[in-house]
Amino acid sequence: MTTTSLTTSRGAGRAGDKVFSAATLAAGCLILAVLFGVAIFLVIQAFPALVASPDKIQGGEGFFAYIWPIVIGTLIAAVIALVIATPVAIGVALFISHFAPRKLASGLGYVIDLLAAIPSVVYGAWGAAFLAKEISPAYNWLANNLGWLPIFQGPASATGKTILTAGIVLSVMVLPIITSLSREIFLQTPKLHEEAALALGATRWEMIRMAVLPFGRPGIISAVMLGLGRALGETMAVALVLSSGVLTASLIQSGNQTIAAEIALNFPEASGLKVNTLIAAGLVLFVITLGVNMIARWIISRHKEFSGAN
């Protein structure tokens, strides 16, 4: 029998432990440093624009007057994208996870993931060259029949390059993100809970409402927020699709602008205070995204007691 005293330790194993823990600590610190660095850069570079006299800022009425229409434009585009994409994505994810035959499900999941691999400039080109043209008759119809609603007020854009088109293109872009995350979550629903619902005499849809969706709720919210992040920050597709202009209530006229597209379109020729202004716009976008994520976390934590994690 070999005797092992409590004080002898496996030297090599301990060293590996230390290296690993140091490496993870470094990685953790690095990500914080990067985030902090970006924030500092944005604040310093944005500062001149924030304190400049109003007449020096583009538009001549100060930074606030410059930024708020494009903030609203950004939010409108992102909200349109989510309103369209979320129900479709959840439906597709449920179909893949609980309805489709297994072979079809894996194929369909693969195709959805492929959608995420298409570069955004391709989406932009598709939206500008194809979708805008094809969809403009629908805008005319909306203007004629629902024109009394401010958001569908005519005359509709003849080119179809409107904020609604941009929102639709964005919805296609965020669809794979929300779908694949939701699908993973739905597949993780404990069999136990699904069977509990079925054994009570639930139909498949009732089982999904009783067991799958409540279990997946935090995951769905996270997925939607990731999609929202993508929609808020998407630049190229919006820049190509949207024929931008001043803030307009109607979604089917040309006009409106998003922060990301505004920065991308103006940055190459910008100089001096204009650069600071655009970076300040970037800072605003950063703050919006941060706020959205914090709200999402708050929503998720509000129902912690009932999450099933305990």
Next chain:
Amino acid sequence: MSKRIDVKDLNVYYSKFLAVADVNINIEAKSVTAFIGPSGCGKSTFLRTLNRMHEVIPGARVEGEVLLDGDNLYGPGVDPVTVRSQIGMVFQRPNPFPTMSIRDNVLAGVKLNNQRISKGEADALVERSLQGANLWNEVKDRLGKPGSGLSGGQQQRLCIARAIAVEPQVILMDEPCSALDPISTLAIEDLINELKDQYTVVIVTHNMQQAARVSDKTAFFNIAGTGKPGRLIEYGDTHTMFSNPTEKATEDYVSGRFG
């Protein structure tokens, strides 16, 4: 309110694999019937065919008849959803819905079967079901709290309350105590004894003392070897099965000589 079950020449398949063969059994109304047998002998599989829960597993199918007071569960036009609302099930591991309160857990099945229920009726039903599951006194002050916060034994009784809230004809229990401590097990066994005044209860158990304590009749399942189908070896009064069984295999099993 309770019905009898008669099974005729039942074979259960997983795709092409015959898992359980030639089961014929008559289960009396308002009685407790225990299924015993070694692991993998198909008793849980067979139990699931009694409310068509085996259909959840891809490829599982049956041949033969299961008659609930003469009506074939597998007859043409019979909806498994209807079958399950009449034949409730309690599982091996307690599975209250984690996102629902205790009250909502009890009402979960009722809300499916008859969509509208007044608050007064719901309160009465929650109390009646929890009383029926011997859980009322322990949870009456925290009906709005999540069911997952209860102890394992309480969760299992909550699941029983949820099952009896829909007033089924039959309650199937798949090793309901295997995840519980002895005291919680005793609570469930007492409850099973009370349940048989109103319901037909069928219970799968690995615990032979439990089968002897709670059941009126016992069915012994066995398997000849790996890859062979499970079969019903012997079925009779629990007392006879444990003291003087007809089959050698039954005697070996209940006396602990194998399995």
